Amino acid sequence: MQIRDILKNNPLVLAPMAGITDFPFRRICKELGAGLVFSEMVSVEALIREHKRTHGMLRTDSAERPVVFQIFGSKPASMAEAAHIVSQGEVDFIDINMGCPVPKILKSGAGAALLRDLGLAKEIMAAVVGASKVPVLVKIRLGWDAKSIVAVDLAQAAAAAGIAAVTVHARTKAQGFSGHADWGMIKVVKKSVGIPVIGNGDVRSGQDAKRMLDETGCDGVMIARAIQGYPWIFREAKQYLETGLVQAQPSPEERQAVMLRHLNDMVKLLGEYAGVREMRKHLCWYTKGLHGGAEFRTTINHLVTVKEVTREIEEYFVGLRESVATAQQASFC
Numbered sequence: 001m002q003i004r005d006i007l008k009n010n011p012l013v014l015a016p017m018a019g020i021t022d023f024p025f026r027r028i029c030k031e032l033g034a035g036l037v038f039s040e041m042v043s044v045e046a047l048i049r050e051h052k053r054t055h056g057m058l059r060t061d062s063a064e065r066p067v068v069f070q071i072f073g074s075k076p077a078s079m080a081e082a083a084h085i086v087s088q089g090e091v092d093f094i095d096i097n098m099g100c101p102v103p104k105i106l107k108s109g110a111g112a113a114l115l116r117d118l119g120l121a122k123e124i125m126a127a128v129v130g131a132s133k134v135p136v137l138v139k140i141r142l143g144w145d146a147k148s149i150v151a152v153d154l155a156q157a158a159a160a161a162g163i164a165a166v167t168v169h170a171r172t173k174a175q176g177f178s179g180h181a182d183w184g185m186i187k188v189v190k191k192s193v194g195i196p197v198i199g200n201g202d203v204r205s206g207q208d209a210k211r212m213l214d215e216t217g218c219d220g221v222m223i224a225r226a227i228q229g230y231p232w233i234f235r236e237a238k239q240y241l242e243t244g245l246v247q248a249q250p251s252p253e254e255r256q257a258v259m260l261r262h263l264n265d266m267v268k269l270l271g272e273y274a275g276v277r278e279m280r281k282h283l284c285w286y287t288k289g290l291h292g293g294a295e296f297r298t299t300i301n302h303l304v305t306v307k308e309v310t311r312e313i314e315e316y317f318v319g320l321r322e323s324v325a326t327a328q329q330a331s332f333c
């Protein structure tokens with residue numbers, strides 16, 4: 001299926017997020033309404049060296065497809081080799097990371113460093129497109145800083161290199177994750193290329209997603225930070241785009257079911273020791289802003305077995321349901 005048709009059918013895209021958008025979480029987001037899901041970024045050098053953990057990151061499942069695997073690196077030949085490896089698996093697209101601002105990645109010449117070397121960026125795109133068995137996408141920022149905006153040049157170079165779609169995180173590298181995303185630039189990029197454009201930056205609700213689509217004319221809307229602990233944003237946004245209605249928040253029962261499912265899938269993927277530890281941050285995010293969440297978070301960070309964590313989640317929700325019931329009774333008095 002072409003990326004244009006996928007986005008036309010459902011423009012909501014789960015962003016690539018290191019340490020977050022692994023296989024268990026992508027599947028949950030997909031089930032809750034994401035149209036397209038991105039993997040966390042994967043190092044091409046580690047992939048080529050057949051690093052075991054990195055190859056584990058390529059795990060996928062038909063339930064989450066179409067899925068995009070994101071790679072990062074700075075050497076065209078390594079990028080091509082990795083694209084060849086990745087595209088032989090169960091993936092629908094490969095994405096090239098040209099936006100990561102983490103110092104270690106920049107030092108290696110990858111991620112947002114490529115915004116300062118369009119020649120190398122073009123070579124990498126051509127090499128990956130040439131080696132990949134599946135269509136290739138690229139995710140960029142606006143430029144290195146406000147004085148060096150390259151988004152239009154880079155998007156046009158991408159289209160010329162045979163890239164199938166470009167994601168624009170509408171910030172510069174210098175902005176990191178702060179300040180506001182400049183959606184006006186997403187519109188400018190969209191007008192400058194014929195390939196689909198996915199807009200990204202500061203979408204936190206269905207209303208934001210609709211506004212980005214309307215204001216910029218982009219083909220897809222990518223959501224990142226707002227999904228932490230709240231994958232239901234995809235269901236809400238999908239419903240809002242389709243009907244204009246804002247859905248009620250998930251019930252305590254549903255939150256509990258998703259948390260337990262996430263825990264079990266993570267443990268299946270990583271084993272009990274690593275899976276429980278990896279889940280701690282997710283469980284903390286899931287309970288952010290909920291009644292009694294602070295105590296739950298303190299406790300959960302000390303538990304080490306699936307049985308203990310499961311019991312703690314179940315007990316937490318018994319308490320939450322009781323407090324909701326008490327509040328409802330009080331409102332009738």
Ligand SMILES: Cc1cc2nc3c(=O)[nH]c(=O)nc-3n(C[C@H](O)[C@H](O)[C@H](O)COP(=O)(O)O)c2cc1C
Pocket residue numbers: 015016017018019020039040041070097098099100139169177200201202203222223224225226
């Ligand atoms: C914890 C975290 C991890 C991220 N990891 C990646 C990544 O692996 N690859 C990537 O291209 N962008 C990554 N990003 C950037 C997001 O995909 C996205 O571009 C950015 O957060 C802006 O979107 P938002 O305003 O919806 O959060 C990451 C962001 C965060 C907060």
